[in-house]
Amino acid sequence: MEKHEKSKPHKPRRLRFETLAIHAGQQSDPNNGAVMTPVYFSSTFEQDAPAKPRAGYEYSRTSNPTRTALQDNLAALESGKWGLAFASGLAATNALCHRLRPGDHVLATNDLYGGTFRLFKRCFEHFGIAFDFVKASDQAALERALRPSTRYLFLESPTNPLLSICDLAPLAALAKKRGVLTVVDNTFATPYLQRPLELGADLVLHSLTKYIGGHSDVVAGALIGNDEELRKELAFYQNAVGGQLGPMDAFLVLRGVKTLPLRMERHCANAQRIAEALTQHPLVEKVYYPGLSTHPQHELAARQMKAFGGMVSFELSGGTPAANAFATATELFTLAESLGGVESLVEVPASMTHASIPPEERKKAGLSDGLVRLSVGIEHVDDLLADVQQAIERSASPAKLAAR
Ligand SMILES: *Cc1c(COP(=O)(O)O)cnc(C)c1O
Numbered sequence: 001m002e003k004h005e006k007s008k009p010h011k012p013r014r015l016r017f018e019t020l021a022i023h024a025g026q027q028s029d030p031n032n033g034a035v036m037t038p039v040y041f042s043s044t045f046e047q048d049a050p051a052k053p054r055a056g057y058e059y060s061r062t063s064n065p066t067r068t069a070l071q072d073n074l075a076a077l078e079s080g081k082w083g084l085a086f087a088s089g090l091a092a093t094n095a096l097c098h099r100l101r102p103g104d105h106v107l108a109t110n111d112l113y114g115g116t117f118r119l120f121k122r123c124f125e126h127f128g129i130a131f132d133f134v135k136a137s138d139q140a141a142l143e144r145a146l147r148p149s150t151r152y153l154f155l156e157s158p159t160n161p162l163l164s165i166c167d168l169a170p171l172a173a174l175a176k177k178r179g180v181l182t183v184v185d186n187t188f189a190t191p192y193l194q195r196p197l198e199l200g201a202d203l204v205l206h207s208l209t210k211y212i213g214g215h216s217d218v219v220a221g222a223l224i225g226n227d228e229e230l231r232k233e234l235a236f237y238q239n240a241v242g243g244q245l246g247p248m249d250a251f252l253v254l255r256g257v258k259t260l261p262l263r264m265e266r267h268c269a270n271a272q273r274i275a276e277a278l279t280q281h282p283l284v285e286k287v288y289y290p291g292l293s294t295h296p297q298h299e300l301a302a303r304q305m306k307a308f309g310g311m312v313s314f315e316l317s318g319g320t321p322a323a324n325a326f327a328t329a330t331e332l333f334t335l336a337e338s339l340g341g342v343e344s345l346v347e348v349p350a351s352m353t354h355a356s357i358p359p360e361e362r363k364k365a366g367l368s369d370g371l372v373r374l375s376v377g378i379e380h381v382d383d384l385l386a387d388v389q390q391a392i393e394r395s396a397s398p399a400k401l402a403a404r
Contacts, residue, residue, distance in 0.1 A: 017077065017192060018261045025072030026254070037069045039251045062239045066247040070254050071222070074212075077191040077257070078204050080224040082231045084238050085250060089187065089207025089221035090115050091243030094123075096152070096183065096205070096223065098237040102128030105147045108154035109136035111162050111365040113185065113207075114354040116154075133361070136166035137297060139174070146178055155201075156185045157194075158301070161313045161349040161373040162366060163288045165297035168304060172200035181230075187211070187340070192264045193305045197226060210340030211310070214256040214263055218249050263342065266378040267310030273381050274374065274388060275312045281389075283322075283396050288313040311339060312374045313349075318396060320370040323348050325395035327372060332379060332387040339375035344384055347373050 015023070026037050042064075045057040057063055071083035086092040093116055100106070106120065110133035120131045134145045136155050146153075153175040157166045172182040184196035187207045196204050206212060208220035222245075223234055238244050245253075268291075275289035290301035291308030301308055316322040326346070327335050333346040337353050347353060350362060350369040357367075376384065 020073075020076045021192075021260050022258045024076030025069045025074075037066055037251065037254055039247045040065045041247055060247070061242055061244055064244075064247050064250070066250045066254070067245055070245070070250040070257075073254060073257060074191075074206070074208075074222050075224055077260075078186070078224040079191075079195050079197050080204065081226045081228070083222055083224045084231070084234055085208070085245035085253075086221040086223070086238065086243045087245055087249075088219045088243075089113075089185075089205065089209060090119055092205050092221035092223045093119055094243060095234055095237040095241060096203070097124050097129070098241060099233055100124065100127075100129045100151060103149055104151045105130040105132070105149040106152045106154055107132050107134060107142065107145050107147075107150050107180075108152075109156050109159055109166065110134055110361075111159045111164065111367060112154070112156050113160050113187075114349075114356045116185070117361075118356040133365075135164075135365075136171065137164050139167070139171065142171065143174060146175075146180065150178065150180045153180050153182045154185070155182065156188065157304070158188045158290055158309055158311065160188060161288075161311070161354065161371060163188075163290055163295075163309075163311060163313055165290055165295075165301045165304065167300055168194075168196055168201060169199040172196075172202075176200065188309055188311055189305055190260060190264060192261050193268075193307055193309060197224070199304070202227065203230070208253045209338065211264065211267070212257050212260060212340075213253045214260065214341060215252075216338060216341035216343065218252040218256075220245050220249050220253050263378055264307070264310070267376060268307035270378065270381045270384060271310045271312050271374075271376040272308065274376055274384060277385055277388065278312070278314050281392060283317050283392050284314055285317050286315045310376045312376060314372055314374075315368060315370055316372065316392065316395065318370075319368075320348075320350075322395045323370040323372045324351075326391050329391040329394040330387050331390075332383060333374060333391070339373075341375070342378050344377035344379060344387075345375040347375075349373050 043060045047053050067085050071085050074083035132145050134141050175182045181202040183203045184201045185205045187210050190211045204224045206222045272291045278284045278287045289312045333344045336345050
């Protein structure tokens with residue numbers, strides 16, 4: 001206490017990302033000094049008089065102190081003024097969709113997360129809301145697809161699972177001119193690698209389930225922005241619809257986020273090595289990784305991102321059978337959906353994460369049935385390289401191996 005009274009008020013100082021990841025939104029508990037934010041397992045909070053909550057909290061669907069700490073942390077990491085945490089990434093997208101009205105239009109990138117596509121098409125289209133999907137790296141095509149009724153330009157970069165990059169700043173500027181809000185699903189990049197609000201986007205969306213949580217032990221989502229009116233509207237839907245994040249899950253994400261910078265460094269370094277090794281392999285036809293100089297938007301990725309991320313996709317020369325064989329032949333890479341945890345995962349998007357996108361749409365987006373997607377973890381890279389190598393050998397048909 002005394003120390004505090006003597007010291008001069010701090011001049012506001014922009015702390016670096018690594019420091020914010022650990023400290024933003026959090027302080028030692030004023031009651032008992034607990035260093036880690038407690039899990040406030042309380043559904044309701046005492047009021048001093050009717051409608052006079054003692055400390056600003058009334059009911060945990062509306063707000064909860066553990067969730068507030070996480071929301072403030074995420075806002076700081078994304079250079080935003082506010083954050084709102086939801087029960088999943090899709091619950092965050094659902095809250096966004098609740099702002100739409102019949103006749104409204106959403107323009108989205110065409111190789112976006114399968115669950116987002118399903119939410120748009122199967123849960124909101126029947127309310128008279130129109131959705132279009134266009135390749136976001138084709139700026140002219142996007143511009144042509146904007147309508148007077150367009151409310152959101154919904155972008156992912158890098159995209160899932162083809163890891164294409166779009167130029168966020170000019171797209172956000174274009175949308176702004178037309179009165180359209182730009183929403184960037186920043187799940188793959190994380191704020192450590194890319195901060196869309198600094199590039200002019202209006203809202204950032206996260207599946208915290210992935211890199212930010214980082215340990216494959218929680219499902220969570222968030223929206224982050226700057227505009228106070230938008231915050232009020234979205235907080236209204238967070239409370240009115242009830243897709244908010246619970247305190248235990250908020251705690252798990254808060255614990256995960258503290259090591260985000262360290263984990264991302266290793267994810268990126270490992271993924272780069274694996275992508276390079278795959279390009280050298282005679283049984284690999286195509287590798288998708290923005291860190292390769294052969295990637296069509298490599299220069300843009302280098303400008304827009306701090307590093308190239310932990311996701312690598314590739315096609316084997318044996319097509320779908322080889323892809324399926326590879327995905328079951330790996331020993332360290334676990335065959336599972338999801339991504340962004342410390343452990344490495346492998347999946348075949350066309351039959352797993354992206355099965356909810358109709359085959360014609362997948363084809364249009366260039367997503368082949370034989371594409372393999374790796375979420376490269378933070379294990380030792382030599383072990384991962386050896387596993388990829390042996391799985392390719394085991395997945396190749398004897399004829400292919402002999403022809404080599
Ligand atoms: C997983 C994911 C989502 C959905 O998040 P959930 O937490 O699973 O609801 C949205 N966008 C991307 C890019 C994802 O990878």
